[in-house]
Amino acid sequence: MAKPIMIQGTMSNAGKSVLTGGLLRVLAQDGVKAAPFKSQNMALNSYITEDGLEMGRAQVMQAEAAGIEPIAAMNPILLKPTNDTGSQVIINGKVEGTMSAMEYYRRKTEYIPVIMEAYEKLSKQYDIIVVEGAGSPAEINLKTNDIVNMGLAKMIDAPVLLTGDIDRGGVFAQIVGTIVLLEEEERRRIKGTIINKFRGDKEILRPGLDMLVERTHVPVCGVVPYFYLDIDDEDSLSERFAGKQGNGPIDIAVIRFPRISNFTDLAALECREEVSLRYISQSADFGEPDLVILPGTKSTIADLLWMRQNGLEGKILRHASAGGLVFGICGGYQMLGAEVHDPDGVEAGAGKCVRGMELLPARTVFEPEKHRTQITGHFGIVQGAFAELTDVPFAGYEIHMGKTECMGETEPLLHLDSGTADGMQHGNVYGCYIHGIFDQAEVVTAVLKTILKRKGLDADQVKNIDRKQYKEEQYDKLADIIRENLDMKMVYEIIERGGK
The missing domain is CATH 3.40.50.880 (Class I glutamine amidotransferase (GATase) domain)
Structure with missing residues (x-):
C-alpha cells in the first residue's frame, strides 16, 4: 500500500494545488510512482477522462506533473457551484444531483466509503499518494465530520505539511493560529510547515522562522518564492483574472x-x-x-x-x-x-x-x-x-x-x-x-x-508551439523550484515516518 503525505493550507488559494503538483514532479523525477488525491474539490474547472468521467482540473494538472493518466479516483467528489448556496454534486465522475450547501453538509459523511474506495484504488497502484486538502483545517464551522482536511488525514493516517501564503500578509499568525485551533491529535499530524509565495531575501524571515518553530514545535520545511509559471489554476481566485496577460499586438x-x-x-x-x-x-x-x-x-x-x-x-x-x-x-x-x-x-x-x-x-x-x-x-x-x-x-x-x-x-x-x-x-x-x-x-x-x-502585421513569424512539450517544461521548472526551496530530505523522512 502507498505511503501518503498531505498538503493542507491556512486558507483557500494558499498554493496547495501547485505545491502538490511540484512535489509530484519531484517524486516522478526521482523514480517514485506517485499520484495525486483530493477527496472533495469545489471548482468550475473540470475535465473529462478517457473513460468519460468528470474530475477537477487541479488533479489533472497534478497527474500530468506526475507523468500519469488522470482518472476520476484522484478526485472522487467534485462540487460545481450553481449559485451562492448550492452545487452540482459529482461522485466518481458522474452527476449525483444538485444540492444546497446545507443538504450536502448533512449528507457528506455518506460519501466516506466512496472516498476510501477511491483512495485505496490508487494506493494499490502507487508508492506515494500526495493528498491535497481544501480551504483550512481550522474552519470551525466545517470541522464536524470533516472529509477533506484533518478528518481525511486521520482516515488514511497521513502526515501533514501546513502551508501559509505570506504574499497575502500575516503568515505567522495564519500558521500559529491554525495550529492553535486544532485538537491535540490533529496538531501531532502536522510534521512540517511551508511559507509560500515569498518575495525578497529569505534571511529577513529568519527571526520569524525561529519564532514559528519555537511557538509550534514544528520544523519549517522551506520557504517557496513567489514565481511565475504557466501552471493550470484551480478556480476563479486565479490571478490571471486580475489584469492583462501578455503585451502582444x-x-x-x-x-x-x-x-x-x-x-x-x-x-x-x-x-x-x-x-x-x-x-x-x-x-x-x-x-x-x-x-x-x-x-x-x-x-x-x-x-x-x-x-x-x-x-x-x-x-x-x-x-x-x-x-x-x-x-x-x-x-x-x-x-x-x-x-x-x-x-x-x-x-x-x-x-x-x-x-x-x-x-x-x-x-x-x-x-x-x-x-x-x-x-x-x-x-x-x-x-x-x-x-x-x-x-x-x-x-x-x-x-x-x-x-x-x-x-x-x-x-x-x-x-x-x-x-x-x-x-x-x-x-x-x-x-x-x-x-x-x-x-x-x-x-x-x-x-x-x-x-x-x-x-x-507580419504573420510569418508565428510558430507552432507544442502545448504538451511546453507544459512539461513548466512542470520541470516547478520541480526545480521545489527542490531548491524545500528540504526534500526532510519531506522524504516525513513520508517514511507517517502520520503517527
Missing part, C-alpha cells in the same frame, strides 16, 4: 462570466508572445478587441442575462456587426444562438425560454443528462476570417447539459472522428462545444496568423 477579450468554467481553455493563447489577453466583466472595459471569446459557464441562462443587463451583450453585437471576430465555447456557444430552452429546469425555472444573442442560427435545449466525452476530429470548410482553420485537426472534450441544433443554412464548424458534427459558423462568428479547442498548436497558429493579417 493581438488583443483578445474574454468575457468573465460570474460562473465562468474551464478558463484553462484560454491557457494556450495566454502564453503566446503575440497575444494580449484580458478578462472583462463590464462594458466600459470592452475596448476594440481583435477577438472576443465567450468561454464556458456553469449557468448559461443566468450569465447570458447578466451580460444583457450590464451592456456587454450590446458591445459584442456591435463588434460582430462591424465584422469583428467572435468565438464561443460550450456555454458561450449556446448564448450565441437564437434561443435557449430549459424545459426540465436544469438551470432555471422549468419551461423557461430565453432569447439568445442571435449571432448563430442555433437553438439549444437543456437536457437532464450531462454529455461527457473526449473528442477528436478536424475543422470542416471554415468560412469567413478563420478560413485558414479548414481541415486543421483538433482534440478536446465535451461536458455540457444541452443539445444545440441548427435553425438555418450553415456549415458545421467541426467534423468529429465519430462521424458526427459539432459547432456552427456564420460570418465571422464561430462556436462549438469542444473544451481544449485551442490546445493544438496548428489551431492557435491559424488563429494568430489570421488576426495578424487582418491587422496588416
Whole structure:
C-alpha cells in the first residue's frame, strides 16, 4: 500500500494545488510512482477522462506533473457551484444531483466509503499518494465530520505539511493560529510547515522562522518564492483574472462570466508572445478587441442575462456587426444562438425560454443528462476570417447539459472522428462545444496568423508551439523550484515516518 503525505493550507488559494503538483514532479523525477488525491474539490474547472468521467482540473494538472493518466479516483467528489448556496454534486465522475450547501453538509459523511474506495484504488497502484486538502483545517464551522482536511488525514493516517501564503500578509499568525485551533491529535499530524509565495531575501524571515518553530514545535520545511509559471489554476481566485496577460499586438477579450468554467481553455493563447489577453466583466472595459471569446459557464441562462443587463451583450453585437471576430465555447456557444430552452429546469425555472444573442442560427435545449466525452476530429470548410482553420485537426472534450441544433443554412464548424458534427459558423462568428479547442498548436497558429493579417502585421513569424512539450517544461521548472526551496530530505523522512 502507498505511503501518503498531505498538503493542507491556512486558507483557500494558499498554493496547495501547485505545491502538490511540484512535489509530484519531484517524486516522478526521482523514480517514485506517485499520484495525486483530493477527496472533495469545489471548482468550475473540470475535465473529462478517457473513460468519460468528470474530475477537477487541479488533479489533472497534478497527474500530468506526475507523468500519469488522470482518472476520476484522484478526485472522487467534485462540487460545481450553481449559485451562492448550492452545487452540482459529482461522485466518481458522474452527476449525483444538485444540492444546497446545507443538504450536502448533512449528507457528506455518506460519501466516506466512496472516498476510501477511491483512495485505496490508487494506493494499490502507487508508492506515494500526495493528498491535497481544501480551504483550512481550522474552519470551525466545517470541522464536524470533516472529509477533506484533518478528518481525511486521520482516515488514511497521513502526515501533514501546513502551508501559509505570506504574499497575502500575516503568515505567522495564519500558521500559529491554525495550529492553535486544532485538537491535540490533529496538531501531532502536522510534521512540517511551508511559507509560500515569498518575495525578497529569505534571511529577513529568519527571526520569524525561529519564532514559528519555537511557538509550534514544528520544523519549517522551506520557504517557496513567489514565481511565475504557466501552471493550470484551480478556480476563479486565479490571478490571471486580475489584469492583462501578455503585451502582444493581438488583443483578445474574454468575457468573465460570474460562473465562468474551464478558463484553462484560454491557457494556450495566454502564453503566446503575440497575444494580449484580458478578462472583462463590464462594458466600459470592452475596448476594440481583435477577438472576443465567450468561454464556458456553469449557468448559461443566468450569465447570458447578466451580460444583457450590464451592456456587454450590446458591445459584442456591435463588434460582430462591424465584422469583428467572435468565438464561443460550450456555454458561450449556446448564448450565441437564437434561443435557449430549459424545459426540465436544469438551470432555471422549468419551461423557461430565453432569447439568445442571435449571432448563430442555433437553438439549444437543456437536457437532464450531462454529455461527457473526449473528442477528436478536424475543422470542416471554415468560412469567413478563420478560413485558414479548414481541415486543421483538433482534440478536446465535451461536458455540457444541452443539445444545440441548427435553425438555418450553415456549415458545421467541426467534423468529429465519430462521424458526427459539432459547432456552427456564420460570418465571422464561430462556436462549438469542444473544451481544449485551442490546445493544438496548428489551431492557435491559424488563429494568430489570421488576426495578424487582418491587422496588416507580419504573420510569418508565428510558430507552432507544442502545448504538451511546453507544459512539461513548466512542470520541470516547478520541480526545480521545489527542490531548491524545500528540504526534500526532510519531506522524504516525513513520508517514511507517517502520520503517527
